[in-house]
Amino acid sequence: MIQIRDSLRRRKATPEVNISPLIDLVFLLLIFFMVTTSFVKETGIDINRPNAETAVVSKQQAILVGIADNGEVHFDGKAIDIRSVRLLVARAVADKPDADVVVVADKAAPTGILVRVMDQCRLAGAERVSVATQNKGER
Structure with a gap:
């Protein structure tokens, strides 16, 4: 003990x-x-998208180009000149050849700028270019 x-x-x-x-x-x-964690890329600006009854949700990752209501073009969170859209989209398409290009335009954005941006995206080699909209019930 x-x-x-x-x-x-x-x-x-x-x-x-x-x-x-x-x-x-x-x-x-x-x-x-x-x-x-999923990382979502945005255009970098607050946009009021137009309504569309035939809007379809895309499940695929996309290259986003934004157009503000004052006509300012944005890519990857930065304001850019409309002449540089083609070069930047071409680089992005080279990195992701299967990605869609989606132009996220404000409903008050000038139509002429929207058409020029979409044209530059197609000239950059993007096969599928579309405009982002929202469903009528979405807000």
Whole structure:
């Protein structure tokens, strides 16, 4: 009995908490959320899209070109000159040959600029160019 007490007194080691499994778990959760998060590209401007009864939701990733109500053209979140649409869309089509090009134009945007942007997209090599709309019930 005395030997047990003496051995307990001599040990007096502090208990250690192993946090390696906790760190592993945190990294696994971080990787899981990074992989499952979907990244959505936007045009970079707030647009009031026109209504259409025949609007169809596209499931495919698209190259977006935006036109604001004042006629300003945007690509990848930056305001650009209408003359550079062709070059930027050509680069994007080279990276993603199967992607559609969607022109996201405000309903108050000038029609002439919309037609010029769509024309530049087709000249850049895009096979499918469309205009983004919203369903009547959507808001």
